[in-house]
Amino acid sequence: MEIQESRSRNEKAKRIAKIAGLVVAALLFFLFTLITLSVFWMFRTWTGLTVNELVFHLNAPIQGTDSGIIVSFLLQSLLVDLLLTAAAVVLYIKIPKKKWLVVAAGLALSVLCAAGSILYMWSRLGISRYQNNQNEYSDFIDENYVAPQSVKLTFPEKKRNIIYIFLESMEMTYADKKHGGAFGKNVIPELTDISLENENFSGDSGILDGGEPVTATTWTAAAMFGQTSGLPLLMPIESDDMSSSHKEFFPGVVTMGDILKEEGYRQYVLTRALPARACILPSTADLNCSITISAWMPGIFRRDIRCSGDSRTTGFLTLQRIS
Helix, strand or coil, X not given: CHHHHXXXXXXXXXXXXXXXXXXXXXXXXXXXXXXXXXXXHHHHHCCCCCHHHHHHHHHCCCCCCCHHHHHXXXXXXXXXXXXXXXXXXXXXXXXXXCHHXXXXXXXXXXXXXXXHHHHHHHHHHCHHHHHHHHCCCCCHHHHHCXXXXXXXXXXXXXXCCCCCCCCCCCCHHHCEHHHCCCECCCCCHHHHHHHHHCCCXXXXXXCCCCCCCCCCCCXXXXXXXXXXXXXXXXXXXXXXXXXXXXXXXXXXXXCHHHHHHHCXXXXXXXXXXXXXXHCCCCCCCCCCEEEEEEEEECCEEXXXXXXXXXXXXXXXXXXXCCC
């Protein structure tokens, strides 16, 4: 009787251990597969991703991120991973013999794919070079940067209004080849005319041209920071240059917004996603008012206004396409 009870306990313990092992194996398969899918989703979403941009986004708040990006990850990475894990579980259940081969093969394949994707990411982003650069001192900023607080800035007695427009994902290649672009037909004729009739950093060449962007100024947030501060957006992986509340961004750097505030300008920001980008401009506390336009449903956008700490939704905007 005691022997039977002992065997029963041992069999029960083996079943529990087997189930626990299968659960752990399924979780590991899910994790390693998610790593692989996430890496390739990341490079599909941001084809020109750099390590400096990645470090910035790791430090930036997720609040305000375009919902389309989150949905894309959920559908193309997380959902696919769940389906693959479910398929592996079904395959394990359906195979009558040598089930351990399914477990071992699935784990081995997922580990190899995850390791390969990490090595690919490491190489494509140049993470080793990035790490080495963190330990090297460069005198480029010392020799080329002029701190605004070290020079005298003279404003006219009667100040003029300033409207600063940032165009995202806009480049001169959209123009035709005659004007320095890459297409047979100019798809930005109005912008081309404005550029050629005013200062466009091309000299007297008569075509759209300009300087090469420096490192860490090529994505949206970095370009905004570079244009308003004269500095590249470089930060270590563990950075305290963005406060925990994300209301301050590089507080030791004087930007155009700080200069305008000192001169008594009332500053407003109109943006589609406030936190990750508008924090690069004067902090939210320094802005007289910020207006955030966010998608509500096709053709209808929600308008949120934040003035002196008072946040509210003031209404909805209906936009119609003009043919």
